[in-house]
Amino acid sequence: MDDLRVHARILGSRVRGQLAYPVSFALDSLGQALGQANELAVILVVFAQVDSLGGFARDEVLLIYALAGISFGLADLAVGQLDELPRWIRTGELDVLLARPLGVLPQLVTSDLQLRRLGRSAVGAVVLAAVLAAGRVEPTPLNALLIIGTPLVGATIIGAIWVVTCSVSFWVIEGRELANAFTYGSTLTTAYPISIFGPWLRRLLCYAVPGAFVAYFPALALLDRPDPLGLPHVLRYAAPLVAVAAVLVAALVWHTAVRHYQGAGS
Amino acid sequence: MSAAETSAAETAVVETEGLRREFTVGRRRARRRVVAVSDVDLRITPGEAVGFLGPNGAGKSTTIKMLTGILVPSAGRLRVCDLDPTRQRRELARRLGVVFGQRSQLWWDLPLRDSFGLLGAIHRVPEPEHRARLERCVDVLELGPFLDVPVRQLSLGQRMRGELTAALLHGPRLLVLDEPTVGLDLVSKERLRAFLQEVNVVDGMTILLTTHDLPDVERLCRRVVVIDQGRVVADDAIDALHARSGGAREVVVELTQPAAPLHDLPGVRDVRVEADGLRQRLAFAPADTTAAALIAAVAARVELRDVTVVEPSIEDLVRTLYARG
Numbered sequence: 001m002d003d004l005r006v007h008a009r010i011l012g013s014r015v016r017g018q019l020a021y022p023v024s025f026a027l028d029s030l031g032q033a034l035g036q037a038n039e040l041a042v043i044l045v046v047f048a049q050v051d052s053l054g055g056f057a058r059d060e061v062l063l064i065y066a067l068a069g070i071s072f073g074l075a076d077l078a079v080g081q082l083d084e085l086p087r088w089i090r091t092g093e094l095d096v097l098l099a100r101p102l103g104v105l106p107q108l109v110t111s112d113l114q115l116r117r118l119g120r121s122a123v124g125a126v127v128l129a130a131v132l133a134a135g136r137v138e139p140t141p142l143n144a145l146l147i148i149g150t151p152l153v154g155a156t157i158i159g160a161i162w163v164v165t166c167s168v169s170f171w172v173i174e175g176r177e178l179a180n181a182f183t184y185g186s187t188l189t190t191a192y193p194i195s196i197f198g199p200w201l202r203r204l205l206c207y208a209v210p211g212a213f214v215a216y217f218p219a220l221a222l223l224d225r226p227d228p229l230g231l232p233h234v235l236r237y238a239a240p241l242v243a244v245a246a247v248l249v250a251a252l253v254w255h256t257a258v259r260h261y262q263g264a265g266s
Numbered sequence: 267m268s269a270a271e272t273s274a275a276e277t278a279v280v281e282t283e284g285l286r287r288e289f290t291v292g293r294r295r296a297r298r299r300v301v302a303v304s305d306v307d308l309r310i311t312p313g314e315a316v317g318f319l320g321p322n323g324a325g326k327s328t329t330i331k332m333l334t335g336i337l338v339p340s341a342g343r344l345r346v347c348d349l350d351p352t353r354q355r356r357e358l359a360r361r362l363g364v365v366f367g368q369r370s371q372l373w374w375d376l377p378l379r380d381s382f383g384l385l386g387a388i389h390r391v392p393e394p395e396h397r398a399r400l401e402r403c404v405d406v407l408e409l410g411p412f413l414d415v416p417v418r419q420l421s422l423g424q425r426m427r428g429e430l431t432a433a434l435l436h437g438p439r440l441l442v443l444d445e446p447t448v449g450l451d452l453v454s455k456e457r458l459r460a461f462l463q464e465v466n467v468v469d470g471m472t473i474l475l476t477t478h479d480l481p482d483v484e485r486l487c488r489r490v491v492v493i494d495q496g497r498v499v500a501d502d503a504i505d506a507l508h509a510r511s512g513g514a515r516e517v518v519v520e521l522t523q524p525a526a527p528l529h530d531l532p533g534v535r536d537v538r539v540e541a542d543g544l545r546q547r548l549a550f551a552p553a554d555t556t557a558a559a560l561i562a563a564v565a566a567r568v569e570l571r572d573v574t575v576v577e578p579s580i581e582d583l584v585r586t587l588y589a590r591g
Contacts, residue, residue: 006387013376013384096371098336100388101359259338259352262289263331 003102010110025116032119036069039191040127054195055228061193063131063222067215068190069124071154076117079159081108082166082179089169092263104258105163121151137222146222153239154214158186160246161209167257182209190214195228206231210246213239277348279440279472280310280333285342287328302328304496306342312439315466315473317483317504320493326476329493330444333474334364347439360389363433367445370425371432372417378428379413382435389436396435403431406461423454430458434465441465443475447482459485480577517548517560520572531563547576
């Protein structure tokens with residue numbers, strides 16, 4: 001708990017710096033929102049031509065897209081700083097973090113807080129509100145819980161995947177491209193029904209890199225509709241468990257990776 | 267009266283046995299293992315000030331990083347401040363003060379004062395202690411004029427004084443400094459050395475220091491550990507090292523007229539003639555004669571224009587030791 005307070009204080013010193021330049025902050029947020037809205041436009045254009053995508057109607061795809069977008073924005077806000085990990089390693093600046101009585105990952109996370117990344121979540125939230133207003137989801141207590149919990153659980157899963165892929169940087173300094181394939185690639189793979197992908201990618205998303213649990217399975221529960229692929233019913237409520245497992249795996253991989261740190265030679 | 271003599275039975279601050287670290291370098295087919303540190307046995311007792319010397323790439327920084335828990339050793343036993351640096355890195359960080367000359371532990375965009383505040387919170391230093399330690403550093407290191415300036419606007423000398431303060435705010439048992447004076451001007455170096463000496467002698471803080479600057483060591487350390495190619499090649503009192511390294515000292519005499527080589531002066535081991543005999547370098551061992559006696563002997567023979575006494579560099583010292591070891 002004490003550590004949390006310390007991290008909050010470090011974070012506070014970061015945020016103040018950003019809000020000191022309000023115009024630049026507003027433009028950055030707008031840029032992020034436009035990036036996310038871009039994908040929204042793609043979905044709308046596709047549905048102008050077809051009535052269903054992988055067995056899902058337009059509003060159903062938009063629900064998945066919205067949940068994934070909010071999750072992605074939150075995850076990006078939390079662990080997006082890991083993008084800078086190769087620089088920390090290459091320059092040896094990581095030494096400084098290791099010489100402090102705090103965990104390295106929390107220090108990296110709080111080294112910067114890019115509030116503009118919430119621009120993505122904002123677009124997702126607007127689309128989610130629109131889908132809910134259209135009455136596609138039954139207003140039950142369970143669904144309310146799912147709608148609040150899914151973005152948090154989803155952000156946890158995405159965050160864990162990023163931590164694992166960024167750990168590669170400890171072995172391969174130029175591992176950034178590989179890591180980005182998973183981090184930014186996950187905006188695509190989480191935002192659509194997995195039924196549109198080929199069987200191998202589908203299996204990958206269900207069992208190896210659990211992207212399907214970010215939005216697809218929770219959306220099935222919210223829409224109360226059968227899985228077009230006939231996967232077990234219980235999977236749609238399994239996201240929290242998957243998140244816990246993903247965090248444990250990520251912690252193990254990260255711990256191993258930090259022990260493998262080689263320094264920068266001076 | 268040295269700390270080493272009185273505290274033989276006392277628990278060591280640093281104790282290593284067979285410490286070793288290998289690195290994988292190169293890519294793909296050119297990949298190979300390089301041994302950076304090998305078989306390092308080191309014991310440092312409370313209150314000691316130890317200079318850790320060696321040429322570039324000798325393994326100084328790698329050893330320091332293993333001692334501070336930054337790098338995990340490939341083999342060997344290691345204890346620092348009664349802790350295992352690998353398993354108890356965070357706990358150890360509370361007992362260590364670390365200064366890296368090459369990189370900063372301060373926040374680039376924050377004023378020094380705010381950086382110190384954050385570090386105080388990170389180390390959970392009670393407010394009165396924090397204030398007392400900060401006040402002392404501000405006083406002795408004269409931080410006052412730039413305490414509210416963002417770190418990125420500080421000069422190197424100002425920043426290093428800030429770094430040293432940052433390392434001392436939590437009252438560490440061991441202060442580890444990796445090339446703290448690199449790039450500093452003479453005045454800044456001297457100020458830093460004087461403060462380190464005070465911290466060591468008055469507060470009894472144990473200091474381990476790597477440097478390229480022999481005066482750093484001569485001012486601060488009674489004991490010197492020399493490392494070369496990953497191995498300890500000497501570990502001794504600094505005076506003993508000077509004696510062992512023999513004719514490393516030099517008197518350089520500038521003459522008013524060219525003269526024949528000044529052979530057969532008492533205590534001179536080697537004569538090198540430059541500028542057609544106008545300048546001559548006389549190598550001698552402090553054990554055989556003094557610089558003053560030698561200069562007097564030269565003055566009796568020829569007319570002198572200028573005289574300088576040259577101290578051996580660390581590189582010279584290491585080369586001499588290594589050639590004999």
